[in-house]
Amino acid sequence: MIMSTPELEGEALKAFTMAEGPLTEAIAARTGADPARDLSAAVAGAIRVAGRHWLEPGNTDSFATVLRRALSRVFPATPSEARLLPLDPTRQLIGSQCSGALVLDHLGLLAGRPACTDTTTRPWLEERGVTVLDAPFHAEGAIATAGGCLASVYLAAWTLLHTVGEAAARAAIDYAAPVGEKEEVVQRVMSTVGAVEAALR
Template sequence: MQIAILSFDGFNELDSFVALSLLNRVPGWHAMICAPDATVTSMNGVMISAGMRLDTLPDMDAVIVGSGVRTRQIAADEAVMARLRLDPLRQLIGAQCSGALLLATLGLLETVPVCTDATSRPWVEAAGVRVIEAPFHASANIATAGGCMAAHYLAAWMIARGAGEAQARTVIDYVAPVGEKEATVERIMSVVSPFLRA
């Protein structure tokens, strides 16, 4: 399983790094930061090397689109948006917070309820999609999550879809706080599981 964590300058570290860490805990999976350039800098000034560039997106099995402080500018940049070639028929695709604006701009969210954060909500709604007050929603191969701490929902959904619910539970259990492992696994999976059965 090859996964791109799409991150632009000004990206939110929680979105990108939490998903990256959780997904790479699945044996045989390989998640990497994907960006337009060789390096990308977070909203808090953390500069990292991108593991892959935008031209690799069509080759990925899954893509997570993180949020950031410059998402509206990216959504308005036709040249950049033309490079975001995603295929919901073949790929698992997730977006967090303002990342949903990019999926909406690509026309991938026209018929599904969307989750995003409070700041991004008016922008996403202005793009013509219906936002719901929930931390996570998935329809077919597309999922959205709202709130900086919702990255584990996207990761758990993607793991469960690609490697099974047992593997998702194992990964969440491993990273959950000591003394709260069972409760954390059950809370996260109770949010994600209904969309797996559907």
């Protein structure tokens, strides 16, 4: 109804515009990015696109959810991101989960590697030319990606495997796994991580 009524649409867009400045300043304060140079146009675009999607008939997501999705697309494109994340796979283990793969790609860390991500981020990552795997976890060398909120367990196991060893990794996953499912969870997680590692040897 709002987008089909010119007066209401104008008021809605005016409200979105009023939010641009405070949101830009808040993001700048948290990231250290320059508001005018790095953020202003990107945040304004994200708010307006999110607003229109939020007002579309049939949408059931909150405005915050829609805006978060829009910002996850534009944030990895800010020049300050590289300065804020001095990642080096020659001396660090680097992992991403869900939309974090967009950041890795922007920083050039995927460099032709396939990646895992969540279903919402998948089309955006594919638009950037990244091959997205239908899998919860993938790793090559010191860089790993995981797709889906619960896929964090694979990143945890991979990190522990490379830092404190398989026994410690198994013990940590066993400790965190649900009661009654511990053996099954440990086996699945370690098998998945182990299979990825073996395939790349």
